[in-house]
Each structure stands twice: as C-alpha cells, then as structure tokens.
Amino acid sequence: MxxxxxxxxxxxxxxxxxxxxxxxxxxxxxxxxxxxxxxxxxxxxxxRTLPRAQVAGRTRSGRTTVARALGLKHGAETAPVDEPGFPDPVLDADIIIYVLASTPSPGDRRILAELPPERTLLVLNKADAIGTSWADAVAAADQYSRAFGLQAHPIVGALAAQTVAGALREADLALLRRHAGNGSLSAVSAEAFVSPAAGPDTEQRAELLDRWDLYGLGCALAALEREPGLSPQTILQILHTASGIEPVARLLGLRYQQAIxxxxxxxxxxxxxxxxxxxxxxxxxxxxxxxxxxxxxxxxxxxxxxxxxxxxxxxxxxxxxxxxxxxxxxxxxxxxxxxxxxxxxxxxxxxxxxxxxxxxxxxxxxxxxxxxx
Structure with missing residues (x-):
C-alpha cells in the first residue's frame, strides 16, 4: 500500500x-x-535524513543509465556485482534498484535472494533486445518475478534517460515525418535505418539513431504514421511511456514514502x-x-x-x-x-x-x- x-x-x-x-x-x-x-x-x-537509493547490477547492465532515467543523483550506482576478483558492493541503502540486462547469473541469483523485498526494485533493462516484441520482455520479467519473489519491470533505460534529459527538436520531427511509413526504416536493423537508399539525409538519420536508438525511433515512426501531426512534446511523452520507466518511477516514489x-x-x-x-x-x-x-x-x-x-x-x-x-x-x-x-x-x-x-x-x-x- x-x-x-x-x-x-x-x-x-x-x-x-x-x-x-x-x-x-x-x-x-x-x-x-x-x-x-x-x-x-x-x-x-x-x-530526517532523506532515504538513500543504490542502483546495483553486473557490468554493462546499465546501472548509470537507469539511475539517470530515474532522476537519481550521480553516484547512486554501485560498483558492479559478481565481478571476478572484486568483492560485491555493500547493498545497505533504504532502496535498492537491481538491474538485470540478460539471463541472471549465479551471482545475480545469490544477491537477489539476500535482498529484502520491501526495499528492493528489480528492473529488466534493455528490454528491446529480448525476443521479438515487448510481450517477450514482459514474459521474461514475469518469470523473474516468480523466481525471486520481486516484482520485475521491463524497461529500455537508454530511451528513458534520453526522454528525461533531452528534447525532440522540430528538425528531428520533420525528418521523421518525411520517413513515416517507410517500411525499410522500421526494419530491425541499424544498417537499414541509415541506408543511403532511404534518401539523401543519411547523416541526419545516423545522428538520430545515435541519440534515440532503433527502438525509440521505431516507436516514433509508428506513432507518426498513425498521426502525422503529433507535436514534439507528444512524441517525447510517447517515447517516455514506451521505455517502460513510468511504473518503475511510481514504484520508486512509493518506496521512498515507505522508507520515510x-x-x-x-x-x-x-x-x-x-x-x-x-x-x-x-x-x-x-x-x-x-x-x-x-x-x-x-x-x-x-x-x-x-x-x-x-x-x-x-x-x-x-x-x-x-x-x-x-x-x-x-x-x-x-x-x-x-x-x-x-x-x-x-x-x-x-x-x-x-x-x-x-x-x-x-x-x-x-x-x-x-x-x-
């Protein structure tokens, strides 16, 4: 509650x-x-000291990105866990956000089994790389929820962090409107997205891909194909929602209140x-x-x-x-x-x-x- x-x-x-x-x-x-x-x-x-949060996980799980996406202060992320030759970080904060980005390792399982459920949030990062659809990421999160007794949430941390920190420019939106409906740009391939065959704006598309990744651009193109007149702010909100970060942010707010x-x-x-x-x-x-x-x-x-x-x-x-x-x-x-x-x-x-x-x-x-x- x-x-x-x-x-x-x-x-x-x-x-x-x-x-x-x-x-x-x-x-x-x-x-x-x-x-x-x-x-x-x-x-x-x-x-009266504000609750403290830690973002933990293995190397390259996306701890720093998830911390940025949730608006946490720099340094909330811990040293990587289950790192050969190094001790695991001490996870003693009021709130612990544990990040998985692949199949849990034995070290992940050991640590998650020891974390108190009332203080722990489990996120499955890089959900766009799991299976062929968002439903596959949801199914994986449900599997981990049952395995660890913790509610797991699939997210695309890089997209969430970009929607929090950046803005969609009018020039970006104009480019996306020009290509909305172009089947080659929605292919699951970065090479297809920046292919010269799609038009002369290859360099601009490459820059967009670098900032928003293929998953985010695919979501934006699909939205513009249905409604070409969407504003930059509306597209940004669509991308924020598509990242899956909103349920995690709400749960984090709940955990802060519970810690207090x-x-x-x-x-x-x-x-x-x-x-x-x-x-x-x-x-x-x-x-x-x-x-x-x-x-x-x-x-x-x-x-x-x-x-x-x-x-x-x-x-x-x-x-x-x-x-x-x-x-x-x-x-x-x-x-x-x-x-x-x-x-x-x-x-x-x-x-x-x-x-x-x-x-x-x-x-x-x-x-x-x-x-x-």
Whole structure:
C-alpha cells in the first residue's frame, strides 16, 4: 500500500519543533538527561535524513543509465556485482534498484535472494533486445518475478534517460515525418535505418539513431504514421511511456514514502527505548518529557505510519488506499480490526507494529469523532 503523509512532521528544526525543544531542555539538565538528549538527537537526525537509493547490477547492465532515467543523483550506482576478483558492493541503502540486462547469473541469483523485498526494485533493462516484441520482455520479467519473489519491470533505460534529459527538436520531427511509413526504416536493423537508399539525409538519420536508438525511433515512426501531426512534446511523452520507466518511477516514489514511514516508526521505537532507560532520579526529566511527546498526535501518527509498512504486518494493510481513514466510522473499523490483530498469535516485533497501528487509529477516531476533545 502507499503510505504517504509520514513525512508531514519532517519539518526544519526550529523553535516550534517539539523534538528540538525537548532536546534543548534535556541538554540543560544533569548528565543523565544530557546523554538522553544526545540519543534523541541521533534518532531525530536519522529520521530526517532523506532515504538513500543504490542502483546495483553486473557490468554493462546499465546501472548509470537507469539511475539517470530515474532522476537519481550521480553516484547512486554501485560498483558492479559478481565481478571476478572484486568483492560485491555493500547493498545497505533504504532502496535498492537491481538491474538485470540478460539471463541472471549465479551471482545475480545469490544477491537477489539476500535482498529484502520491501526495499528492493528489480528492473529488466534493455528490454528491446529480448525476443521479438515487448510481450517477450514482459514474459521474461514475469518469470523473474516468480523466481525471486520481486516484482520485475521491463524497461529500455537508454530511451528513458534520453526522454528525461533531452528534447525532440522540430528538425528531428520533420525528418521523421518525411520517413513515416517507410517500411525499410522500421526494419530491425541499424544498417537499414541509415541506408543511403532511404534518401539523401543519411547523416541526419545516423545522428538520430545515435541519440534515440532503433527502438525509440521505431516507436516514433509508428506513432507518426498513425498521426502525422503529433507535436514534439507528444512524441517525447510517447517515447517516455514506451521505455517502460513510468511504473518503475511510481514504484520508486512509493518506496521512498515507505522508507520515510519505516524511519518514523524507528524514531518512535527509539524514543520508547530511551524513555525506558531514563530511570527517574534527582532532577531528571527525560522520561517525563519523552513520555509526554509519545502521547502527542504527532508521535501517534508517526507510529501508525511506521506500523503500516512494517514487513511483519504490512500485508494486513494492503487494502487501504491511504493511511488516513475516510471518516470516524472508518477509523473505528480500522482500530477494531487492528485490535484483533494485536490479540492474535504473532512475533513480538509484529505485535509492536500492530499496537502502533491500533493506537494510532484510536487516536484518529477520537479526533474525528471529537471523543478526545
């Protein structure tokens, strides 16, 4: 499920920030409180740090191209995996995008078997080179999805990266319009595309082929054959869609939201542990202040979002279109359902996550129904 909204409290630190106020107050206390303040600050900084993504795969799988196509920062790609004589890179990011561009090697299989599904995206790059049609690439992706327990997506990373970074010029479009319907240009051959037999613009066609590849140009020519008046921007959107990158980009956005939600739950868990460690003595206020914060709407919501994406119980929230209930009745129904989940036989970690969700929906129901006012 999509868990959005867990970043609503990821504000810049300032005077109105209850967590920063708590840290400042505890720093002015005795040694115990100052130590607890340090622990809170580390937990808050970890939560407020943007999730990190890695793009991994074997040599020539297209890691850098896929990273560009998804708008990731330079350096997101790792060293190649399964490289003879070199150790595999450490894949420890919040989100791991694993790129296949051919039949998985034993090294690919070993690494994919170890990656956590909730943090991993699997893409089958260079899909235009698989079989004779896009359906063949989809079938291969489905096969890998079943083999690795990860949803695999076929993409043409080079085309996707070009649609993100470049634009289709009017001169390019005019050339393509001149050749739309020319059967020789849609042949599965770069040599046929740049053949002098197609006309005097051989050099321009070669330059287009270098930028857009045969698959992209074939898609553009097919679109123009059906509708010659398409604009450059429309053609660019068609190519972007044909690259297969859009479902991957949406899933990446979902994974970012889930990573933020997991960190929100981690913050609440860490504050709970720090409160348990803060044994009241003398003028110490750590336990009281942390407990006061954990009772707020903010902490309740962060715990709820974290619980919904916890791998132990996330499947139980698969039917929720969003974490916020539609109304008070929906909030109450969710609270009752999660109370039953808490009462079921489950691991301590799963029960802790379910309790967070139950308590969060109880709090939302109280606010929506005015019971808590």
């Amino acid at each position: 999509t868990v959005e909204g867990s970043d609503r409290y990821m504000r810049e630190a300032g005077a109105a920030d209850p967590l920063e106020r708590m840290i400042s107050t505890l720093r002015m206390g005795d040694g115990v409180d100052a130590g607890i303040a340090n622990g809170i600050e580390v937990a808050v900084q970890r939560w 939600s997991r960190r929100a739950g981690g913050l609440v868990d860490e504050l709970t542990r720090l409160a348990a460690r803060a044994v009241p003595q003398g003028q110490s206020r750590a336990r009281a202040l942390i407990t006061e914060y954990l009772a707020t709407d903010e902490a309740s919501w962060l715990g709820l979002c974290g619980g919904l994406v916890d791998p132990e119980v996330s499947h139980l929230a698969a039917g929720y279109p969003q974490p916020e209930p539609a109304d008070a009745d929906d909030a109450l129904a969710r609270a009752i359902r999660w109370r039953a989940v808490v009462a079921s036989d489950m691991s301590p970690a799963a029960r802790r996550a379910a309790v967070r969700v139950h308590n969060g929906y109880v709090r939302v129901w109280e606010r929506m129904s005015s019971v808590g006012l």
